Amino acid sequence: MASSTFPTARPPFYRDTRVIAIVLQLIFLIALLLTGWFLYSNMVARLAASNTAAGGALSWAFLNQTAGFGISEGPAFRPDESYGRAFLVGVANTLRVGVVGIVLATLLGLFAGIARVSTNWLLSRLAAVYVEIFRSTPLLVQLLFWYVGVIAALPSIQEATELGNLGYLTNRGIHLTWIFITETGRMWLIWLLAGFVLGVVVGWLRRRQLERNGLTGSAALPGVLVFLALAVIGYFAADMTASMPEATAYELRRGDRGTLFEDVNRNGVYEPGVDRTLAYVPIKLFDRDGQVVATGLTEGDGTFRFINLPAEAVRLEWETPAPLAVSEPQLQGFNFRGGLSLTPEFAALLIALVVYTGAFIAEIVRAGISAVNKGQWEASRALGLNTGQTLRLIVLPQALRVIIPPLTSQYLNLVKNSSLAIAVGYPDLFNVSRTIVNQTGAEVQVILMVMGTYLSFSLITSLFMNWYNKRIALVER
Amino acid sequence: MTTEIRSTTWVNTDHPAPAQKPPVTEVGVIGWLRANLFSSVGNTILTLVTAVALYFIVTGLVRWVSGAFWQPVWENRKLFAVGLYPIAQMWQPAAVLLMVSALFGLSAGRWGSIMRNLGVGLAALLLLFAIIPIGAQAQLVMAAGLGLLLIGYIAGARVPIASRWLALAWVLSMPATFILLAGGLNLPALGVRWQFVPFVEVNLWGGLMLTMLLAVVGIALSFPIGVLLALGRRSKLPVIKWFCVGYIELIRGVPLITLLFMGMTMLPLFLPSGWGNPSLLVRAMTAITLFSAAYLAENVRGGLQAIPKGQYEAADALGLSAFDSLRFIILPQALTKVIPAIVGQFIGLFKDTSLASLVGLLELVAVGKAVIQQPEWLGTPGGIAREVYVFIAVVFFVFSYGMSFASRKLESKLGFGKRQ
Numbered sequence: 001m002a003s004s005t006f007p008t009a010r011p012p013f014y015r016d017t018r019v020i021a022i023v024l025q026l027i028f029l030i031a032l033l034l035t036g037w038f039l040y041s042n043m044v045a046r047l048a049a050s051n052t053a054a055g056g057a058l059s060w061a062f063l064n065q066t067a068g069f070g071i072s073e074g075p076a077f078r079p080d081e082s083y084g085r086a087f088l089v090g091v092a093n094t095l096r097v098g099v100v101g102i103v104l105a106t107l108l109g110l111f112a113g114i115a116r117v118s119t120n121w122l123l124s125r126l127a128a129v130y131v132e133i134f135r136s137t138p139l140l141v142q143l144l145f146w147y148v149g150v151i152a153a154l155p156s157i158q159e160a161t162e163l164g165n166l167g168y169l170t171n172r173g174i175h176l177t178w179i180f181i182t183e184t185g186r187m188w189l190i191w192l193l194a195g196f197v198l199g200v201v202v203g204w205l206r207r208r209q210l211e212r213n214g215l216t217g218s219a220a221l222p223g224v225l226v227f228l229a230l231a232v233i234g235y236f237a238a239d240m241t242a243s244m245p246e247a248t249a250y251e252l253r254r255g256d257r258g259t260l261f262e263d264v265n266r267n268g269v270y271e272p273g274v275d276r277t278l279a280y281v282p283i284k285l286f287d288r289d290g291q292v293v294a295t296g297l298t299e300g301d302g303t304f305r306f307i308n309l310p311a312e313a314v315r316l317e318w319e320t321p322a323p324l325a326v327s328e329p330q331l332q333g334f335n336f337r338g339g340l341s342l343t344p345e346f347a348a349l350l351i352a353l354v355v356y357t358g359a360f361i362a363e364i365v366r367a368g369i370s371a372v373n374k375g376q377w378e379a380s381r382a383l384g385l386n387t388g389q390t391l392r393l394i395v396l397p398q399a400l401r402v403i404i405p406p407l408t409s410q411y412l413n414l415v416k417n418s419s420l421a422i423a424v425g426y427p428d429l430f431n432v433s434r435t436i437v438n439q440t441g442a443e444v445q446v447i448l449m450v451m452g453t454y455l456s457f458s459l460i461t462s463l464f465m466n467w468y469n470k471r472i473a474l475v476e477r
Numbered sequence: 478m479t480t481e482i483r484s485t486t487w488v489n490t491d492h493p494a495p496a497q498k499p500p501v502t503e504v505g506v507i508g509w510l511r512a513n514l515f516s517s518v519g520n521t522i523l524t525l526v527t528a529v530a531l532y533f534i535v536t537g538l539v540r541w542v543s544g545a546f547w548q549p550v551w552e553n554r555k556l557f558a559v560g561l562y563p564i565a566q567m568w569q570p571a572a573v574l575l576m577v578s579a580l581f582g583l584s585a586g587r588w589g590s591i592m593r594n595l596g597v598g599l600a601a602l603l604l605l606f607a608i609i610p611i612g613a614q615a616q617l618v619m620a621a622g623l624g625l626l627l628i629g630y631i632a633g634a635r636v637p638i639a640s641r642w643l644a645l646a647w648v649l650s651m652p653a654t655f656i657l658l659a660g661g662l663n664l665p666a667l668g669v670r671w672q673f674v675p676f677v678e679v680n681l682w683g684g685l686m687l688t689m690l691l692a693v694v695g696i697a698l699s700f701p702i703g704v705l706l707a708l709g710r711r712s713k714l715p716v717i718k719w720f721c722v723g724y725i726e727l728i729r730g731v732p733l734i735t736l737l738f739m740g741m742t743m744l745p746l747f748l749p750s751g752w753g754n755p756s757l758l759v760r761a762m763t764a765i766t767l768f769s770a771a772y773l774a775e776n777v778r779g780g781l782q783a784i785p786k787g788q789y790e791a792a793d794a795l796g797l798s799a800f801d802s803l804r805f806i807i808l809p810q811a812l813t814k815v816i817p818a819i820v821g822q823f824i825g826l827f828k829d830t831s832l833a834s835l836v837g838l839l840e841l842v843a844v845g846k847a848v849i850q851q852p853e854w855l856g857t858p859g860g861i862a863r864e865v866y867v868f869i870a871v872v873f874f875v876f877s878y879g880m881s882f883a884s885r886k887l888e889s890k891l892g893f894g895k896r897q
Contacts, residue, residue, distance in 0.1 A: 025716040032720065039747040046746045120520050121513035122527045136877035137870040138828040140835075140842055145870065148849070149863035416732040423835060430735065443742050451731045458730040 043444070050441075062440040063087075069435055071427045073343050076301075083436050087446075090432030091453060097346065097428065098415040098457075101353040105414060106407075108354055109361020114391070116366045127362065134359035139417055142356055147348035147424045157335060167339060168329055174347045175329035178340035180300065182280040184242030188323035191234020199227035238323045248278065248318065255312030257305035260298045277302025278318075280325040285313035297327055297338065307332040345426035349418065357414045364406045368399035400472050408465035415457050429453060549861045550868045553848045554611055557872075560683015560839045566660065566674060570686055571618040573654050578603065578622035580643075580650055582629020587638055591816060594883030600626050602875075651697060654690070658682060665753060679758040683839030685872060687758075691840065692827040695765040696773070696819070702766070703773025704808070710778055721774070728771035733764075734832050740764030741836045761833050769826055776818040780811035820884035824877045831873075845869045 013019050047058070063084035071077040074093040077086060115127035134142065152171050155161055160168040160175075167176035181189065203223025210217055245262040251270045252258040260283065261275045279302055285294045293311050298304045306313075329339030342350070372395045380390040421428035433450045437443050502511055514524045550557070559570050578599065585596030600623060607619040633643075656662055659679070661672025682690070709721035728736070740763050745754040755763075784807055792802035834843035845865045848854075854861045 021714055025714050028714075028720070029716055042749050043743075043746045046750060049750065118523075119513065119516065120523050120527070122524050122531070126527055126531060132878060133874065136824075136828075136874045136881065138831040138842070138873055140831040141845075141866055141870050141873065144842070144846075145863065145866040148860070149866055153859060153863070412730075419732040419734045420832075422734070430732070434738070437742075443746075447735065447739050447743065450735055451727070454732065454735070455727065455730040 047444075058444060060445060062436075062442050062445070065440070067436075068439070071432065072425075073346065074427060083440065086432055086436060087429070087449065090427060090429040093427055093432075094415065094418055094421075094429040097349055097353065097418050097421070097426070101350055101357070101414050101418065102411050104350070104354040105357040105361055105410075108358030109410075110365055112358060112362035113365025113369070116362060117369050131359045131362050134356055135363065139352060139356045140420055140423060143348060143352035143420055143423060146351050147344065151344045151348050157331065160331070160336075165328065168331075168336060170336075171344065172335070173344050174342040175336040176340045176342070177326065177328045179324050179326055180280045182321040182323060182325045183244065183278050184238055184321055185323040187242060188234050188238035191238060192231055195227040195230030195234065198230060199223040202226045235323055242320050242323070244278070244281070244318065244320050245276075250316045250318075252313060252316060255314070256307070256309050257303070258316070259303050260316070260318060261302055280327060281321050282319045282325075284317045284319075285309070286315040286317065287311040288314055297325060299327075299338065305332065305337060343426075345421070345424045348424055349421050349426050349428075352420075353414055353417060356417070357410055360410050360413075361407065364403055364410065365399070367406075368403035369395055371402045372398045397472070401469075404465060404469045404472065408462060408469075411465070412458050412461055415461070416454060419454075545864050545867075546857060546861055547864055547868075549848055549851070549854050550864055553844070553851075556684060556844050556848065557841065557868075558684050559686045560844060561681040562658075562683070562686070563677060563681065566677055567614075569657050569660065569674070569677070573657050574618060574622050575625055576650060576653065576657075579625040579629045580646060582626040583633040583638065584643060584647070585626075586630040586633020586635075587640065587643055588633075591820065591883055591887045594886050595880065596626065596630065598879040598883060651694070658686075679756050680839070682758070684844050685841055687833075687838060687840040688827070688830050691762065691765060691830040691833055691838075692823060694762050695769045695826050695830070696823050698762070698766040699769035699773050702770035704777055704812075706770060706774035707777035707781060708803070710774065711781060725771045725774050728768055729775070733768050733829055734835065736764045736768050737761060737832055737836050740767075757837055761836060761838055765826070765830070765833075769822070772822055772825075773819065776815050776822060777811065779818065780813075780815035781807065783814050784811055817884045817888045820880055820887075824880050827880075828873060828877060841869050841872065 010016070044058075064082050066080055067077075067083050067086045068079050069086070070079050071086060071089050071093075074096065075089050077089045112127045112130055115123050116131065118124045118127075151174075154169050154171040157170045157172055160170040162168055165177055167174065200223060203219050206222045207219035209215075210219055247263040247266050248260070249263040249268060249270075250258055250260045259270050260278045260281055261270050262278060263270075264275050265271070277298075279298060279300050281298045283296060283298060283304060284292050285306070287293045288311075291311070293309050293313050294306045296304060296306065327338045327340075329336040329341070376394055376398065377390060380394040385393065418428055419430040422431040422434060425431070430450060433446050437446045440446075499508075501507060515521045555564075559567070562570060581592070581596045581599055584592040603619045603623040603626065607616050607623060610616070658677065660674040660676050662669050663672070663676060664670075706721045706725060709717045710725065712718045712721070740760045741757070744760045744763055748755070788806055788810065789802065792806040797805065830840060831842045833840050834846065837843075839847070845868075849860070849862050849865050
């Protein structure tokens with residue numbers, strides 16, 4: 001009888017899948033390294049041959065060199081500061097437009113998405129038209145349209161369009177009446193923080209109590225009430241106990257402008273970087289005869305400036321401000337002072353990002369809501385809930401599970417798309433980095449910094465959204 | 478004692494009850510209005526507010542469109558279509574258009590589904606431009622394209638052409654397009670220089686033609702890379718897997734514009750000094766392809782994940798090699814599933830090509846900027862920026878929305894995304 005043909009010996013090594021796997025990976029790794037080395041050596045050779053300011057060396061020394069260019073908006077930046085700080089200012093500007101954009105786009109998207117599933121035919125059609133138009137055209141075209149076609153076409157400063165008391169629209173920017181936290185607002189902020197912590201604790205305790213005793217009710221409401229109560233009490237407490245710093249001093253120039261500041265080293269002279277400026281403080285200007293010639297507020301940077309005073313001011317008095325101050329933009333000479341000013345670049349970029357991303361978010365919200373089983377709507381109606389309650393208590397919590405993951409990627413897209421700022425000259429991270437490259441020639445290093453920054457934004461956002469997603473995910477047994 | 482039993486049953490002898498007309502408030506126009514616009518007080522208020530807003534939007538829009546100054550757009554229509562491409566050699570882009578129309582016709586007839594939807598859209602556009610007086614020769618080309626499309630459709634439906642030949646024709650149409658547009662082949666790195674007409678340098682290509690070219694090349698070239706990356710990401714070999722994951726996440730984490738600028742300035746650095754510098758077009762296409770590949774890989778991965786495990790096991794049981802099982806069993810199923818997603822990505826890429834205007838390519842948006850700065854319109858009150866950008870937006874909208882509409886029809890036919 002022939003022996004069994006069932007193979008008992010191990011296969012030869014060249015047919016062993018384990019060996020093949022290792023060999024394949026080794027080959028892949030070697031090919032990868034060779035390609036990388038090839039590209040890298042070419043780059044080093046070409047950089048050495050070029051005559052950029054960085055001298056072809058891949059050094060990071062440029063980060064400490066003087067930038068020599070100004071940045072038009074965002075955190076204060078002087079041309080004598082370093083390239084490294086210029087980059088950080090760019091990062092701050094990206095975050096500024098990104099965070100505000102995300103909040104506004106979410107609100108717009110939520111509204112349009114709910115409008116899209118509304119039973120009101122007209123409203124849902126209107127929302128659909130909005131979504132389709134803005135989703136199907138490039139963001140860059142929209143951005144240029146807002147910037148060149150809308151904001152640049154607004155009236156000049158002298159003939160600014162007035163929005164009631166809310167502010168002014170001009171071709172040099174949008175000026176809004178805004179509420180600012182003043183000098184004494186710090187004390188109030190501490191109250192707010194305490195109220196927040198206490199509110200969270202109360203909410204948590206209430207939830208535990210409700211769960212233990214099997215009661216129904218809102219756990220969030222007591223927490224919110226505690227927070228609101230502390231916020232109101234804190235406002236008055238801060239208002240009553242507030243005082244201006246001991247060493248408050250002012251600098252008056254040309255009789256109509258100057259700075260209000262805390263004279264930290266008490267030498268009577270305003271020194272930027274040492275002394276602390278005082279924002280949104282009510283001031284009165286007096287002339288030689290002791291007559292009041294003007295009243296107003298200092299600005300966010302502690303400065304004030306008046307045009308066309310009836311007489312030259314020689315003395316200034318200040319009052320202790322309330323924690324919050326309303327500042328209205330006022331036309332003084334050739335520009336608006338006070339209020340919240342948005343540059344045309346920032347306004348165009350923000351509008352474009354919000355409207356574009358809002359359309360995508362609306363579609364996500366619509367998909368999320370229609371993903372909720374129709375039976376859930378019907379069951380909810382059967383229980384006697386009205387449309388608003390159904391949406392708030394039954395549908396949206398379930399829809400959120402579908403909405404969150406794509407919403408995360410829309411937030412990331414918004415931040416990435418803010419790099420289009422370069423098309424209108426808003427000094428965001430990418431725009432500033434191009435200026436740095438043009439001046440130093442440190443192409444490779446700056447590209448690495450830019451990519452690293454965007455990647456870390458992505459990573460942080462996804463980590464946060466994943467955490468939130470896990471919190472609201474369906475708990476299954 | 479007697480008990481009288483009375484029937485308490487009532488029998489309807491008038492059965493069935495005579496049909497009555499539904500109340501006039503529940504059906505027809507009035508019923509529809511009631512259900513959709515005036516179902517409650519709140520809804521009525523909403524309808525009225527929306528109607529007022531709509532009235533202002535529509536009248537404002539109509540007034541603007543009729544009063545706008547469209548002459549710059551109309552006079553620069555050639556610039557918007559093909560950029561600075563020499564007038565004398567316009568037959569070359571025309572030939573490309575005819576070739577693509579014929580291929581679309583054949584594919585629509587042979588394959589149907591999304592190709593038919595897209596073919597209908599293309600036919601409508603060709604018809605539109607054959608009627609609008611854009612210029613006798615151009616209209617003639619459009620009409621010829623429409624004719625070829627229709628002939629191709631009939632031929633494709635009647636003659637059983639092998640799918641693989643049609644696919645090969647599509648693949649070959651890409652280099653053919655480049656050779657036709659350039660007027661020959663010019664590859665200094667390989668020492669090839671052949672021309673049948675005077676060369677048209679790539680920096681003269683522009684307008685919608687360049688926009689299309691960037692998007693199509695971006696998707697087509699990224700396709701093989703994307704499929705490999707998707708397979709690699711699902712591989713059991715850790716080195717390959719982590720390389721693919723790293724690549725995909727790195728590219729998806731940064732904006733396209735950083736990659737475009739990187740391609741512009743760093744791509745030449747990576748090549749040996751002897752090779753010279755590639756043209757702007759090649760640099761932009763490389764950046765767009767590398768970008769698109771990462772997104773395509775994620776789409777394909779979605780398709781791969783949707784294949785049941787049994788398909789892999791069945792392929793193994795049949796004794797197919799790993800390669801054959803991918804080629805005959807897995808990829809055909811996975812790729813069919815992701816067609817709508819790939820169309821969606823193509824639309825995104827089509828819109829994203831507008832960024833190429835920021836790195837010096839003369840595509841649609843860059844043409845728009847150039848037109849705005851033409852000296853003859855500088856005195857126009859209010860400027861012509863609004864008209865130009867609205868026109869460009871409309872062009873993008875027609876193509877993007879058309880494609881997404883075609884894709885949505887396919888999705889509903891395939892039964893994707895259906896929920897109760």
